Amino acid sequence: MSKNTDRFTELLKPEYSSALKYCNALCSKYSHDAAGDVLQQSLLKAFENFGALSDQEKFRSWFFKIITREFYNYIRKDFWRKFLPLDQMDSDSSFPKLNTRMDENGNGLLLRKALGSISIKERTAILLFEVAGFSIEEIKEIQNENSISSVKSRLSRARKKLREFIENEESNLPNHQKQKSNNSGDINNETIKLIPETEN
Amino acid sequence: MKQSNSYRKQRTEKADQLFEEFRKDNSDNSFPEVEKWLRNLESDKLNFKDKKSERKFFNMRSPKFKLAYAFLILAFIVAACNYPVTQQEPVADVIKWTVNVNDKATAESISNLEWTKKAMLSIKTADAGNEIAEYSLVLMKEDLGNTQKYLDQLKSISGIITIDLVPLNEKVTRPVYSLALNEIFKVDINASNMSDDELKNEIITQLEKNGMQGVQVSFEKNAEGRRISKIFIPENGIRSNIGFDLTIKDGDIVNRIKEIRKDGKSEPDRFKDKTDDEIRNMLMEELGDKNINPEDIKITRKDGKVMVNIKKKGIETNDEFEFKGDVK
Incomplete structure (x- = not known):
């Protein structure tokens, strides 16, 4: 077994969970297979080009940069697919089936809808910050921006839009669903709270 | 700095709660399978390298290539439709037949055919000194369908010496599309x-x-x-x-x-x-x-x-x- 493969999987392992979450959240607006496709293409690209990575300390930001670029490629293909009969992304049938479904109920659904309401670059920036835990300086590098201030204002804009979307969604929820979304997780306590509601 | 402070302030919101829950979710345990897939890739590396270079130079399935094909095909169709082609187009048929001037019975049989009245008649002297009546009938394009019928009727008259059919064609040059329409x-x-x-x-x-x-x-x-x-x-x-x-x-x-x-x-x-x-x-x-x-x-x-x-x-x-x- 090649040393390169060992080293690649060794570096990938701690990042894998955040990478998968990042792909899931990025592709929240697209089909369930989209996140798997983006991750697979990113892994292929990263694996192909791993030898060219001179500073392995920078594996994390390098890998997330690849994911971001592959996500942009996916969107571009998705756009062209409307006009031309493009094939699905070059997917390898042996690639494992991933759990790419975000929680379809409650807060998971709300987050998915909220992320779908903001622009692609805003979504990428906020997810790199919140999910992958990158600093603003690192996000600047990943998104190929010239200044930190543009990343900061993008994050600020994204957050404002998310807040407005979530507030709007919550104000439209029926009362019992609002309570449900704020449940404590204690089934006995929740049942006790529900009894007077059903009696009325 | 002011922006950073306001950003930090915004973080204590519902969105943070949602992101926190999302980060904590650890339902996926697919890494071992992905690792196995990566190691299988390693064994196909030689083949993989070939595919890589092939993809770089001949990725004909990319949207750019497909758009280029569509444009080229469209340009080719437009050019092909406007390409001038020359064709021979039938304008008329000339039916010529000859009869001995003294053969009254044949001349009468011919005159019984209504359409022969439009034919031009000329008298010629043959080598043997006999006089021959030569009939010429020009059938325009709209009558071309009758040519065979007229020929058959002439052939059924035994006294006719010769029957000739001379098609008249003209060369027409026009774009391909006008041929189709x-x-x-x-x-x-x-x-x-x-x-x-x-x-x-x-x-x-x-x-x-x-x-x-x-x-x-x-x-x-x-x-x-x-x-x-x-x-x-x-x-x-x-x-x-x-x-x-x-x-x-x-x-x-x-x-x-x-x-x-x-x-x-x-x-x-x-x-x-x-x-x-x-x-x-x-x-x-x-x-x-x-x-x-x-x-x-x-x-x-x-x-x-x-x-x-x-x-x-x-x-x-x-x-x-x-x-x-x-x-x-």
Whole structure:
């Protein structure tokens, strides 16, 4: 077994969970297979080009940069697919089936809808910050921006839009669903709270 | 710095709670399978490298390539449709037959055939000193379907010495697309400074040049004393499957006659046994012009013939559209 493969999987392992979450959240607006496709293409690209990575300390930001670029490629293909009969992304049938479904109920659904309401670059920036835990300086590098201030204002804009979307969604929820979304997780306590509601 | 502070302040919101829950979710345990997949890739590395270079240089499935193909194919189709092609087109057939002048019985048999009356007759002297009558009949394009029938009838007459068929073809160069579509020709005449005779000659010359026979032109004056051209084109005067678009600009009056012919629409009996309303409905359906009303179609019947006149005068301009024809 090649040393390169060992080293690649060794570096990938701690990042894998955040990478998968990042792909899931990025592709929240697209089909369930989209996140798997983006991750697979990113892994292929990263694996192909791993030898060219001179500073392995920078594996994390390098890998997330690849994911971001592959996500942009996916969107571009998705756009062209409307006009031309493009094939699905070059997917390898042996690639494992991933759990790419975000929680379809409650807060998971709300987050998915909220992320779908903001622009692609805003979504990428906020997810790199919140999910992958990158600093603003690192996000600047990943998104190929010239200044930190543009990343900061993008994050600020994204957050404002998310807040407005979530507030709007919550104000439209029926009362019992609002309570449900704020449940404590204690089934006995929740049942006790529900009894007077059903009696009325 | 002010922005950073405000950003930090915003973080204590519902969105943070959602992101926190999302980060904590650790339901996926697919890494071992992905690792296995990566290690399998390693074993195919040589093949993989080949595929990589192939993908870089010949990734024909990329959207850019597909768009380029679509554009090239479209450009090729447009260029191919406009490419001029030359073809031999049959214009007429000439049937020639000879008969001994003294063979009265044969001459009588020939004269019994109604269509031979149109043939030209010339008398020639053969080598043996006998006089030979040579008949020549020119069958125009619209009669070409009868050629074989006429030949068979001539062959059945025993006294005919020779029978020859000479096809007359002309070379026509036109774009490919016009071969595929029904032919249509366009004639524009500026009659502003022409006298009635000059205009009449011009119209007849232009239409005859395009294969129309028996064209009759007359002029009328409208209420304002302006000249209106009346053009009569007999139904059989137009080659089948050909359309025309004739525009005559006479001062500020524009007369336009347009006919687009389609296969199967010019049978002589198409109006036979039809009422006026049925004919109007047929024509409105054929012309497909929503601006033509039933009252614009005038139908007159004379000696078993049906005369159809469609006249439509524009409201905002002086355009006048006229369609005339007579059908048995």
